[in-house]
Amino acid sequence: MAEQAQFEELARQLSAVGAVKRDMGRILPPDCPAGSAAVLTLLGRHGDMRMSKLAELLAVDMSVTSRHVAHVAARGWIERHPDPADKRSRILRLTPEGLEQLDELSRRTTHLLAERLADWTDEEVGQLIRLMSRLRTSFGDCRSAPLRLPAPVVEETTRTPAST
Amino acid sequence: MAEQAQFEELARQLSAVGAVKRDMGRILPPDCPAGSAAVLTLLGRHGDMRMSKLAELLAVDMSVTSRHVAHVAARGWIERHPDPADKRSRILRLTPEGLEQLDELSRRTTHLLAERLADWTDEEVGQLIRLMSRLRTSFGDCRSAPLRLPAPVVEETTRTPAST
DNA sequence: CACTCTTATGGTTGCCCCAAGCAACGAATA
DNA sequence: TATTCGTTGCTTGGGGCAACCATAAGAGTG
Numbered sequence: 001m002a003e004q005a006q007f008e009e010l011a012r013q014l015s016a017v018g019a020v021k022r023d024m025g026r027i028l029p030p031d032c033p034a035g036s037a038a039v040l041t042l043l044g045r046h047g048d049m050r051m052s053k054l055a056e057l058l059a060v061d062m063s064v065t066s067r068h069v070a071h072v073a074a075r076g077w078i079e080r081h082p083d084p085a086d087k088r089s090r091i092l093r094l095t096p097e098g099l100e101q102l103d104e105l106s107r108r109t110t111h112l113l114a115e116r117l118a119d120w121t122d123e124e125v126g127q128l129i130r131l132m133s134r135l136r137t138s139f140g141d142c143r144s145a146p147l148r149l150p151a152p153v154v155e156e157t158t159r160t161p162a163s164t
Numbered sequence: 165m166a167e168q169a170q171f172e173e174l175a176r177q178l179s180a181v182g183a184v185k186r187d188m189g190r191i192l193p194p195d196c197p198a199g200s201a202a203v204l205t206l207l208g209r210h211g212d213m214r215m216s217k218l219a220e221l222l223a224v225d226m227s228v229t230s231r232h233v234a235h236v237a238a239r240g241w242i243e244r245h246p247d248p249a250d251k252r253s254r255i256l257r258l259t260p261e262g263l264e265q266l267d268e269l270s271r272r273t274t275h276l277l278a279e280r281l282a283d284w285t286d287e288e289v290g291q292l293i294r295l296m297s298r299l300r301t302s303f304g305d306c307r308s309a310p311l312r313l314p315a316p317v318v319e320e321t322t323r324t325p326a327s328t
Numbered sequence: 329c330a331c332t333c334t335t336a337t338g339g340t341t342g343c344c345c346c347a348a349g350c351a352a353c354g355a356a357t358a
Numbered sequence: 359t360a361t362t363c364g365t366t367g368c369t370t371g372g373g374g375c376a377a378c379c380a381t382a383a384g385a386g387t388g
Contacts, residue, residue, distance in 0.1 A: 007277040008205065015185065015202050018223070035372065064374075070340085090339080109175050110168050119302070127291065230364060335383080338380090
C-alpha cells in the first residue's frame, strides 16, 4: 500500500499528463480529432467489432462512441455493416481509406514520439505502458463500485450513481 | 531508443488514461471541477504564486488558467493580491476556506486512490509518478515553457527555486 | 404451440457542461 | 513604443445523461 503524499502526486501527474495528450493531438491530420484517431487505431488493432465493444475499449460512454464513429464513417474511413445476428447492432470495419488514414496516423504518432522520447530506453517505455495499463485496470471495473466517501465535511450533491 | 510498436501502444494508453481522470473527477465536491481542484492543489503545494507560474504548472494556456482562477476566487477559496513589484500581476493565495476545500479534496482523492490502488506497492506508485513526470518533461514544455531564456536579469518575485 | 405483452439491450440524438486554445484587448513595464 | 500579464469573447473537442427508436428476449395466456 502506498502512502498518501504519493496519491496526491499521482493525481497531479494524471491531470498534467493532459498536456502531452494535447500535444499529440496537435499533429493529427485534418478532420481527424483524437476521438476519431482512437476509433481507427482500435479497429486496426482489434479488427471488426460492434459499437458496444468499441465503447468499452475507448472507456467512454456509448453516446460519445457513437459520435466518434459517425464522424469517422462520414469520412469513409469505416463502414457500418448490419450484424446478421442482431439487426439493431452494426459491425464496424475499416475501409481501405481508413487503413490509409490509420497508416498516416501511425506514421505521425511514431515520428512525434520518436522525437520526444529519443532518450528513453525500450524498457522505460515498456514500464510506463505497463503501469498505465495497470492503472486503468485498477480503476477499470469500478463502474459499479460505489466509492463510499468518509463522512464528507461539506454537504455533497455528487451525482447519484445513476443506473436508475 | 524504443521501438515503434511501443509508441503506438503508449499513445493508446495515454488516450485511455482519460477514463481514470474522469473517474477521479467524479468524486470532486460540488462547484469544484477538476480545473479548480488543480489550482487549489498547486497553490497548496507550491505556495503563493502568480498566474503565469500557475499556468506553467498546469501546463495550459493562460486564458484557461485565468478562468479556473476566476472560478476559484469567486468561491472565496483564493485571494488575488496585487503584486507590489508589478501592478499588472496578481499574487494568488489560498484563503482559510480554500484550505478547507483543499483538505476536503485531498481527503476524497486519497480515499479514492487508496481504494483503487489497494494492491499497489509504494514503489510501483512512485515509479508511475516518476515516469509520467519524465514523460511530461520529455514533451517538454516544447510549448508551455520554452522560457529558459538567458534572462540577464531575473525578477525576484517570481523566481522559484528549482522548479524542475 | 402460437401469439401477444412486457422488459431488456444496442445505438442515436438532443442538450448540457467542462476544458482548452486563439485572438483581441486593456493595463502596466521596460 | 514595444512587451508582457492577465482578462474576455469566440470556437472546438470531448464527455455524460436522458429520452428515444428499433430489435431481441422472455413471460403469459389462449
